Amino acid sequence: MYYGNCLCGTIKFTITGKINDIVYCHCSQCRKAQGSAFATNANVKKESFTFISGENNLTAYKYSAQQTKYFCKTCGSPIMSKNINHPENIRIRLGTIETDIQERPAAHIYTASKANWETINDSLPKYDEYKENC
Numbered sequence: 001m002y003y004g005n006c007l008c009g010t011i012k013f014t015i016t017g018k019i020n021d022i023v024y025c026h027c028s029q030c031r032k033a034q035g036s037a038f039a040t041n042a043n044v045k046k047e048s049f050t051f052i053s054g055e056n057n058l059t060a061y062k063y064s065a066q067q068t069k070y071f072c073k074t075c076g077s078p079i080m081s082k083n084i085n086h087p088e089n090i091r092i093r094l095g096t097i098e099t100d101i102q103e104r105p106a107a108h109i110y111t112a113s114k115a116n117w118e119t120i121n122d123s124l125p126k127y128d129e130y131k132e133n134c
């Protein structure tokens with residue numbers, strides 16, 4: 001069981017089961033959404049994600065016809081995104097999880113659009129663009 005919350009603590013949630021497909025995403029969209037060099041994203045099964053509190057403090061940004069991003073309207077913490085092509089999954093932002101995570105990142109994706117000031121120094125696989133299940 002994993003526990004997560006936003007910066008201000010209004011939104012609290014748990015995840016039961018595994019955290020899947022952890023990736024560092026370097027696309028320009030994730031960089032802007034996080035204000036950083038990359039986002040660390042992962043899939044969890046919809047039925048394993050439960051809000052403890054604060055669900056009504058989420059606000060949404062519909063980024064594309066497929067994808068909507070959800071964040072805390074008080075503190076701005078990015079919590080998750082949903083994609084209509086993958087309704088079985090919730091794509092979480094791993095930095096909001098408090099519990100030690102057992103699973104490990106599998107890859108870097110969208111490295112072709114990474115920030116020019118970022119150097120990737122680990123030996124994980126790097127993919128120029130999207131990689132299914134990454």
Ligand SMILES: [Zn+2]
Binds near residue numbers: 011074076
């Ligand atoms: Zn918050």
Ligand SMILES: [Zn+2]
Binds near residue numbers: 025028029031039110
């Ligand atoms: Zn991205």
